[in-house]
Amino acid sequence: MxxxxxxxxxxxxxxxxxxxxxxxxxxxxxxxxxxxxxxxxxxxxxxxxxxxxxxxxxxxxxxxxxxxxxxxxxxxxxxxxxxxxxxxxxxxxxxxxxxxxxxxxxxxxxxxxxxxxxxxxxxxxxxxxxxxxxxxxxxxxxxxxxxxxxxxxxxxxxxxxxxxxxxxxxxxxAMLIDEREYPVASIFNSIAKRFGEIFKERRAYVLKCKDKKFVPTTEKILRDNMSEGNFFYVKNISGDERQYTVFGSGCTAKVDLLERSCSCRKFDLVKIPCDGLFAIEAR
The missing domain is CATH 3.30.420 (Nucleotidyltransferase; domain 5)
Known part of the structure; x- marks a missing residue:
């Protein structure tokens, strides 16, 4: 959660x-x-x-x-x-x-x-x-x-x-609009039944993906970021291992891997930290 x-x-x-x-x-x-x-x-x-x-x-x-x-x-x-x-x-x-x-x-x-x-x-x-x-x-x-x-x-x-x-x-x-007319005991019984069925389906789906390092949604985000990042050029101008200049998509940005924001021109580049790995995402 x-x-x-x-x-x-x-x-x-x-x-x-x-x-x-x-x-x-x-x-x-x-x-x-x-x-x-x-x-x-x-x-x-x-x-x-x-x-x-x-x-x-x-x-x-x-x-x-x-x-x-x-x-x-x-x-x-x-x-x-x-x-x-x-x-x-x-x-x-x-x-x-x-x-x-x-x-x-x-x-x-x-x-x-x-x-x-x-x-x-x-x-x-x-x-x-x-x-x-x-x-x-x-x-x-x-x-x-x-x-x-x-x-x-x-x-x-x-x-x-x-x-x-x-x-x-x-x-x-909105999902429980029908239950809102039930007696109290029936409301909770219906909630438990409906979400129990949903969790059962989710659990079966996750078990199919148990050998993967990331959940499917996160894996898709990382894959999309990596594909988009292939068109960016990175240079370490200052010599500092945490500060880089990124070129691509008609913009230039200075990125600090330890800061939440970065300075850029034309539009922002946002870094997405993920278990020690940093992907650069244009938005």
């Missing part, structure tokens, strides 16, 4: 109503990995705090653990009480919806997306300044009320693993 957990809640439509809370992550194959489900009467501080306290027995607290959710105050309060070192970020899509509805920046919210997904502070600053020129009130809110570290990839305290939204949790909610 990747150490990034998407948190969400959805309404139940049975006789007693209530809410179904869920914690969902992704595995190394980018498959949805459901962790926990919980039924409560409503979403409030007591419900979310109890949910996170129970979740700690499965997802151990630590500074490398990250939660992604919407801006519901009870979620933030529950994470603060139950998970102290863990990080908490906001869903980019929910913030974008708030931007369009409350700040009326529908035409320019793509600039906010560009800033949120930027890898380096330099790239982030470029997009955010442009966004600020068009939507100054919204930019003030994102900078001073929320803080860059809550929603931007460049300033987040730890690795979000490119999980910028709670879409994986909402996909599970």
């Amino acid at each position: 990747r150490k990034v957990i998407a948190i969400d809640g959805t309404h139940l439509y049975g006789k007693y109503e209530g809410m179904l809370l869920s914690a969902v992550a992704r595995d190394t194959e980018n498959h949805i990995y459901p962790i926990a489900f919980f039924v409560v009467d409503k979403k409030n501080d007591a419900s979310w705090t109890f949910f996170f306290e129970k979740l700690k027995s499965i997802a151990v607290d630590g500074p490398n653990l990250c939660f992604i959710s919407d801006r519901h105050k009870s979620i933030a309060n529950g994470i603060t009480k139950a998970y102290d070192p863990a990080q908490h970020g906001y869903c980019m899509r929910h913030l974008g919806k708030n931007l369009r509805v409350n700040h009326h920046c529908r035409e320019h919210f793509y600039l906010f997306y560009n800033a949120a997904k930027a890898y380096s502070p330099k790239e982030f600053s470029y997009h955010f300044v442009e966004f600020k020129n068009y939507c100054p009130e919204a930019a003030f809110f994102f900078e001073h009320k929320l803080g860059f570290e809550k929603w931007s990839k460049a300033y987040f305290f730890d690795n979000r693993c490119d999980v910028m939204t709670t879409n994986i949790a909402e996909s599970v909610n």
Whole structure:
């Protein structure tokens, strides 16, 4: 399981109503990995705090653990009480919806997306300044009320693993739309059965690939990076074993293997570290 957990809640439509809370992550194959489900009467501080306290027995607290959710105050309060070192970020899509509805920046919210997904502070600053020129009130809110570290990839305290939204949790909610009308016991029985069948299929698939060094998704990424990297030329101009100049695809970039970002012209080159190996990917 990747150490990034998407948190969400959805309404139940049975006789007693209530809410179904869920914690969902992704595995190394980018498959949805459901962790926990919980039924409560409503979403409030007591419900979310109890949910996170129970979740700690499965997802151990630590500074490398990250939660992604919407801006519901009870979620933030529950994470603060139950998970102290863990990080908490906001869903980019929910913030974008708030931007369009409350700040009326529908035409320019793509600039906010560009800033949120930027890898380096330099790239982030470029997009955010442009966004600020068009939507100054919204930019003030994102900078001073929320803080860059809550929603931007460049300033987040730890690795979000490119999980910028709670879409994986909402996909599970959509999958369980029929179960939301069942009695509580039937909800959990159906969840256990459906995901048990899915895990059985995944396990059979993985056993076929057990002799490979990487899972299929990672192997494909590495193979594609190596193919694209064959068209790049690398020179060690400074003599430093960790610093290189990369030429190719109409751009020039200076890459430091021990830094997260690199300086370049025309467009960015991003290095992808993988077990001590470094591939250069154009984006």
